[in-house]
Amino acid sequence: MNTPKYYVPARSHWPIFGAVAVFLTLFSMASIIHESSQGSVGTGSVVLAVISGFLMLYMLFGWFGEVVNEGLRGLNSDQLKRSFRFSMGWFIFSEVMFFAAFFGALFYARMFAVPWLGGEGAKGEANMLWEGFTAHWPLLTTPDMNTYPGAMGVIDAWKLPFINTVLLIISSVTLTFAHHSLRAQNKAATLKWIALTLALGVAFMCVQIYEYGHAMNDLNLTLNSGIYGSTFFMLTGFHGAHVTLGAIMIFVMYWRVKNDHFTPDDHFGFEAAAWYWHFVDVVWLLLFTFVYVF
Amino acid sequence: MRRVGISAVSALLLLSNSHSAFAEWGLNMTEGVTQLSQNVHGLHMTIFYICVAIAVVVFGVMLYSIIYHRKSRGAKAANFHESTTVEILWTLIPLIILVVMAIPATQTLIDMYDAEDAEIDIQVTGYQWKWRYTYLNEDVDFFSILTTPQEQIDNKEAKGENYLLEVDNPLVVPVDTKIRFLLTAKDVIHSWWVPDLAVKKDTIPGFINESWTIIDKPGIYRGQCTELCGKGHGFMPIVVKAVSKEEYATWITEQAIAQAAAREVKDMSYEELMAQGESVYKSNCAACHQANGSGMPPVFPALAGSKIALGDIADHIDIVLNGKKGSAMGAYAEQLSVSDIAAVVTYERNAWGNDKGDMATPKQVKQQKESGK
Amino acid sequence: MSHAIESADHHHGPDKGFLRWVYTTNHKDIGTMYLLLALGSLLIGGTMAFVIRAELFQPGLQLVDPNFFNQMTTMHGLIMVFGAIMPAFVGLANWLVPMMIGAPDMALPRINNWSFWLLPFAFGMLLCTLFMDGGAPNFGWTFYAPLSTSYAPPSVTFFIFSVHIMGISSIMGAVNVIVTIFNMRAPGMTFMKMPLFVWTWLITAFLLIAVMPVLAGVVTMMLMDIHFGTSFFDAAGGGDPVLFQHVFWFFGHPEVYIMILPAFGIVSHIISTFSRKPLFGYTSMVWATASIAVLSFIVWAHHMFTVGLPLVGELFFMYSTMLIAVPTGVKVFNWVTTMFRGSMTFETPMLFAIAFVVLFTIGGLSGLMLAIAPADFQYHDTYFVVAHFHYVLVPGALFSILAGVYYWLPKWCGRMYSETLGKWHFWLSFIGVNITFFPMHFVGLAGMPRRIPDYALQFADFNAIVSVGAFIFGLSQLIFVYNLWRTTIGGKGEQATDKVWDEPDGLEWDIPSPAPYHSFQEPPQVK
């Protein structure tokens, strides 16, 4: 607990940079979406999006670079290191809640909305507005097939998704091996395990992309298929985005291990990436259970 | 400082009296004309008095301290700051009070949810910004639209007695009869509220909510839409006319006959179409497209000079019949009769400088309605 | 913090000029910026309230058309909630939490600055929607689908992204507060010795982290429904508009406690100080706050009693909501007992704190009436609800913020505010706030729906009174603005002592007034 003297932070230009970068990125995204719904996307927004993308990258490299450097120069007190750990933990908790919203939507649709529309349960009268509609989950035939054309089938959980589950679970294990090797100061083994984890992550993404192609082309399962397609793509899509982010983190960790950034008892960056990866893994297990299997 | 407590308490007491003395001032909840609304009113008064009592005790102690334990009176501060006993006490007592409130509340709620054994089923459908009433067991189905003239709203005319609470076709129901409402909406969420019946239920597009009432007294009961539903939200009142059972029986037969007659397709002249079109336009379309056809771009397009209004007449009829998915433009095929649609289309093509010169006939509309699904 | 150790000596004073505020990592600078942003938002949101009240002064449409009226209602709610009350509390947390726990600064000073600077952009974008084609959001601050999806003005896309930016800012801010409190307490500052403001903020921060992502989730679903063909809120595809309300209120109800828990902390300090007595029942205060937070996750559907929930749901949410009265009651009773047999004086902060207790309780009791589901069928979406939530938000949250600013201002800037102006501000606000919001109970019960630009004639008298009250209340805030300006920039007012008040409790009173740029160079020892 005791630091002899409190450190006093210096001013920094990264935050304002970060604020501008985030703002411009989201603003240009909003503009593009807005304009495309109004007819045509203006070049202005696209240019702005590209610029803000670069700004964002520059900010991320700069800011994280500075933090990494401070760490390397041994400037971080134990207290600050603890702060980093706590922050990462709470940040992951916020991500959990983000997914919770979509899982909530999925459960609500399955347990309440769809059965009601199909004439079952406390509010089954709704069925008089959707004559002929019966409730099934997964919902392939929607109440109004003209607007939401439904889908021809669902993805078989025990084929590609099962392979993906195995891939991700193994990758969590290999990442743990990497951690052990890092603690044992075995750099070669660490690098090997990290690379393997990364490869598994990339393989997962490839399978996922292939599966999306299959869903859209062969099964006509799209965002527009009704609530099944909506929840399916939202959940797996945001999960995929998080896998990508996690993979980028792991890639950075590879580079950092290579450059001897970590010691056996001080490698918070690595641990943060690992926590994130495990979190993504757990989300997948839930997805596999509730989106694919049941 | 004293005034804090006093004014708050006296204001609360004022409200507590409202039941008897101030009822006609419109200070309090109505007792209404159904058993249920009276139960709800009773419940409201009970919880209200309990709240007043709690407030009197809490503010009383506070006021006492403020008056007697002030430094300017030489009060010395005591130093007590903990007592598990009182903490437990003031956890348990409120808990008991809450249980006392919860019992009648539960009972009333269960009653409210019991829509079984209704004699009449009426489907209530919310539209931007009007109500539609469909008598499910009869051949009667109509819309109910605000009749307060725009001039009154714009302060150009003196406001009438039932300003904003008057409609062209009230919902007519018999007294002493269990009526079940099946509530839904076509566009956004609305909420059907008649205070005197203690019925308030949201109308959710695509779903059906249930509610029911048994009205004790004949009379006219007014209410309003209570869920924000766009710019006409303040302008979609509800009027329920409760009549004796005999009167109701006569009314419903007459309505069924009149409506059957209106569905027949007659030939109409250009002048007839324009005249009828103007009135249909005023009550159905002007809310969005404005009385002068200028719309409110970009959300509500102008019809004066619009491509569709000056283009192929089939397209024009089509958008009015079927609406435009994903926009506020609703389908009017069910809402308006074929002659109304023919009239309004004709009107739109020839008003506000849209001198297209052609006209849509009821036959043509009927044909298009039957061919396109 | 890079040059933490090397250059510590160079950083005893603030930088000069504009860049000081842009680059700062100092919790006090950031706190000041948050508070100024909140004040600005209060004036903007209040001006919108003026537009609403001016239109409602008399029946008929006088000033604005109904669509613009809806935009005003929506923007007023959004700006007051996200722009005024929340940033004001974050500003107070920034100023006070490190001082109260004996920390040098927040745990992550750079993230702290980032969290702040996201906000001006978010609100700038939100305000810009007023000038877009089709106008600003007009679907209420609760933006129920499908009014906010298929039927929304085109600017809704910008609204969604603006909510995303606010969300990032709030989450990062909350992480910072939690980590600071967990990790930066001075030696000896155990959890049960933490000042109540710190405790309430710790719990608030937890609520923020738990629910802001859910808000982000729900606006994301909206975005997808509007632009990418999903059907979360459309029955035609198997979704449900009511799903929107469930997800929104899962965020929304904890959100309203986010706006009141820090207030509880503030008034606890003030009442104890001016009663010259330790706070009664510290431990039960902590537990009560925690229980309120826990309960807040299971009561959300009390905003949805009329959407047609199945009966069991209705009963569950009624009972759980009623339960919240118990821990809140504990707090009220503890405050009253703290005053009991004290030695009270009535400086401006105390006046606001006492008014808080009284008027918040009135608001809480009307909340309890709303919680009774069958009665709520008559109250829901009328001005009775508007009266309820303004009582808990204006003389509740806002008064506590005003009380807090008066209370700590001498510590921040080293000078006393004008007590005379403070008293004027208080009494005019107190009278104004009651004239504004009390009659709303009556019109609500008599049947006036909310969010309408024009109303039936029987509501006319009370609405006129309400509007007059609103103008008294709003204009009297200018006294506050002047008092602030006069004390800080104007340099008037006598020098404040270090303790400022008679024997207040807490570490922040051990350091000089004005508080040095870095409060503690070395960890203070807490006994």
Ligand code: HEA
């Ligand atoms: C700071 C914000 C805040 C706070 C603290 C509260 C506190 C409470 N609120 Fe409120 N509420 C809002 C902000 C807030 N609310 C807002 C903004 C809305 C409207 C949103 C919208 O639709 O736009 C709303 C709407 C709202 C509704 C929905 C009404 C409707 O739309 O129909 C309900 C219903 O149950 C409700 C209930 C409560 C309850 C039970 C409490 C309780 O926490 C109150 C507890 C306090 C007390 C009870 C008083 C003190 C206690 C005692 C003295 C002990 C003894 C008492 C007893 C035993 C009874 N609130």
Ligand code: HEA
């Ligand atoms: C969070 C806090 C908060 C605060 C502080 C307020 C403050 C006020 N609010 Fe409200 N209000 C809400 C939150 C808040 N509000 C919410 C959430 C809603 C629901 C929205 C919805 O339905 O979607 C609402 C809705 C609402 C309505 C209902 C609208 C409707 O249903 O159509 C009304 C009507 O009277 C109202 C009035 C007021 C008034 C008179 C004030 C007064 O207290 C304001 C006092 C004014 C000031 C403090 C500013 C002073 C300004 C000046 C003196 C001018 C100076 C100007 C410049 C320098 C530019 N508010």
Ligand code: CUA
């Ligand atoms: Cu319909 Cu409000």
Ligand SMILES: [Cu+2]
């Ligand atoms: Cu709530």
